[in-house]
Amino acid sequence: MQDPLSSLPGYLLRRASSSLIAELNQRLAGIDVNHTDASLLILIDANPGLTQSDAARMLGIQRANMVGLVARVEGRGLLVRERVDGRSQALLLSTDGKAVLARVLAVIHAFEASLLERVPADLRPHVVPILRHLWGEGRENAGGSSFA
Amino acid sequence: MQDPLSSLPGYLLRRASSSLIAELNQRLAGIDVNHTDASLLILIDANPGLTQSDAARMLGIQRANMVGLVARVEGRGLLVRERVDGRSQALLLSTDGKAVLARVLAVIHAFEASLLERVPADLRPHVVPILRHLWGEGRENAGGSSFA
DNA sequence: TACAGATTGCTATGATCAATAGCATTTGCT
């Protein structure tokens, strides 16, 4: 059976992404958190007090879809909202949130390590640079701050 | 603003994938076909007469979800079903399907080329091998992801 | 041949995720 698709980078990228997201969600299931929740926790931890809109922009999530995400994570007691404006609200990790984050980071770091181990050692240093270049789009005019 | 996520291969993979799928769908919009339809056309062309279940397996799509996909593409007159069994049916490209496939291939090849151009020339040969390793090993557990 | 088990295509259903339009309130700027 011919597989003409597995030579296409775009197709490979899609299949790899969906299968790895599923795997990561399985690994996170024990903490009762999915990969989106996890990314939000990590982002808030690195930028305490950032706005809900800021988080949406950085995560590539529409403001509309951010509402449910924040509400769910807040409902688990992992984050706290504080009004800083009449319209904006700052997001902060709760004590529980910080504890869960520690477990999330352990899972994610193990996951990322296992990802890299699937790539031959000589190609391993190129994984992140290649993915950054492939993503690239939509971040070119993303303004001045960090790309680190 | 710190971005602690963009150093994580898994996160980069997800973002790159979703942004590139969106771009490919835009490029295909003129042909009135999406990336899933396109992959089905390519697969049938390379394996004329393959079974609907075979196609589902190769594309990583559940049999249940294949029904709507095949029905939609058949509804556009791009493929034909032929019973080979009392239960199986062979999928074949129609004349229109072959014509559309030619346009699809042109779009996809242009897209894949533009993908690779985003990667520095010295890293370019490593793109497909890396993606294959990232995907391949992820499938060791025989596919499905199930939450608890 | 007869039967158990697997396969195929299908329906129905639910969960997740993303995208759009529109809204009230608030802020910033002129």
Place this chain on the structure above:
DNA sequence: AGCAAATGCTATTGATCATAGCAATCTGTA
């Protein structure tokens, strides 16, 4: 004061994905 933009939100839609179950059919084996 007045106006444009931003913020959080509701509501809705569509696409994707996974599960359970079903009738019909095929396959392998006793």
